[in-house]
Amino acid sequence: MDVTEQILETRKLYGSSDSTNPSGLAASGNFNYAAPLSINSPIEVNITTIPYTFEFRNTVGLFGAENIFVKVNMNVDSMGDGCIPINTYTCVRREYGQFPTVNTYVQGIIDPDGTDTDADYEPADLSNETIGNLGYNLMISTLLDNLGTGNSWIDRWFDVRLYTAKKEEHPYELMYTPPKYSFYIGFHARNTKRLPYEVNCTVGVDYKPYAELGPDKRYVARELH
Numbered sequence: 001m002d003v004t005e006q007i008l009e010t011r012k013l014y015g016s017s018d019s020t021n022p023s024g025l026a027a028s029g030n031f032n033y034a035a036p037l038s039i040n041s042p043i044e045v046n047i048t049t050i051p052y053t054f055e056f057r058n059t060v061g062l063f064g065a066e067n068i069f070v071k072v073n074m075n076v077d078s079m080g081d082g083c084i085p086i087n088t089y090t091c092v093r094r095e096y097g098q099f100p101t102v103n104t105y106v107q108g109i110i111d112p113d114g115t116d117t118d119a120d121y122e123p124a125d126l127s128n129e130t131i132g133n134l135g136y137n138l139m140i141s142t143l144l145d146n147l148g149t150g151n152s153w154i155d156r157w158f159d160v161r162l163y164t165a166k167k168e169e170h171p172y173e174l175m176y177t178p179p180k181y182s183f184y185i186g187f188h189a190r191n192t193k194r195l196p197y198e199v200n201c202t203v204g205v206d207y208k209p210y211a212e213l214g215p216d217k218r219y220v221a222r223e224l225h
Helices: 004-014 022-028 214-219
Strands: 043-050 052-060 067-079 138-146 158-163 174-177 180-189 195-209
Touching (some): 043 052, 043 195, 052 067, 052 180, 067 138, 067 195, 158 195, 174 180, 174 214
Parallel strands (some): 043 067
Antiparallel strands (some): 052 195, 067 180, 138 195, 158 180
């Protein structure tokens, strides 16, 4: 039962002040100052470009909040360097005006405005592609990395989990999702003491069509199978 409003009204009557110290919010009844405690009302962050790493550095547990939830809204449509390598192909890097000879080969000249065609070849399309309009079901990786504090007696009592868009716990630290998807990260204290944590969550280091995931299909969010 939420008694926050009752506590606030009592303080107004007696003139006491609130404590915003995150390590004592449970003891002082001031969870209204805590980070979101429920997966139904999480902190929300957005991502449109990959790869990207979220760095989480905080504390969780009594006598403050025992759980913190973050919702990551993915609307990914581009790479940080503008390149989307597909399958075994890598992206071309254009360096205008620099054409050194390699072995016995001379580099070709790229002329984006050229219209000439060879008898057997057509000019390459140099338009910029985006993830959003690729013509297949692309899956993007999310990797959760609990870096720990270096103290095993503290780290053993801290737990961090990935949750799917349907708020179901994902059983692995690696998860594959579409470019447009929302997932949750839950930070949990498993002991009655204040626990520091260091966690990274990296989105988009790996991406490939669903059909090419092979054994990695087990990492796909459950409702997407």
